[in-house]
């Protein structure tokens with residue numbers, strides 16, 4: 001069932017990213033996603049960047065549907081169904097939240113005193129949610145060197161003791177996920193990754209989100225490091241909305 005919800009606040013985070021705040025009386029856990037309907041254009045899956053009583057989606061404009069979402073204002077309506085999918089495991093203790101680009105959105109609701117953020121972006125102006133971390137618990141890498149370490153997320157990983165964390169959560173473009181996975185796969189660490197796939201139904205019917213026999217909408221979108229070790233399509237191929245399989 002789809003809900004029509006009024007937007008209480010629209011906040012521009014970066015030149016291409018907007019957060020839309022609203023109240024929705026449903027229990028949503030970090031890592032789960034909702035299907036957002038854009039009238040005339042269809043639905044897009046989005047994770048929530050706040051999961052308490054007040055909720056939020058953080059949208060990066062990269063196509064027609066997401067551009068339309070980024071134009072919404074306070075008082076406009078959002079059309080949502082969900083929540084769907086397997087949430088991140090809720091682990092007590094030290095957490096490392098690794099986000100690439102707008103991937104930090106789905107990790108934001110897990111920020112607390114025990115969490116360290118490791119955020120990578122192309123430029124400084126694309127870095128999300130820095131102020132929500134404690135000052136000494138935030139590390140950045142930018143490709144152009146405009147903030148933090150010059151390089152990509154795996155360059156920044158070398159600066160920290162990864163084994164000191166009780167759980168590592170990772171979200172971002174799949175190439176970044178794969179690069180992080182390759183660094184972690186032989187280490188004695190716990191990690192979970194949030195995968196993105198083309199999604200049409202969100203509820204296990206259409207198979208547009210399949211990867212190695214798993215459906216990302218039902219079996220994911222969060223997968224553990226150990227699960228990914230057996231998924232050879234991860235980081236290599238994906239299905240487009242048209243059904244064509246392409247290299248990542």
Ligand code: FES
Pocket residue numbers: 198199200201202203204205206207208209210215216217218
């Ligand atoms: S989105 Fe349809 S089966 Fe996953």
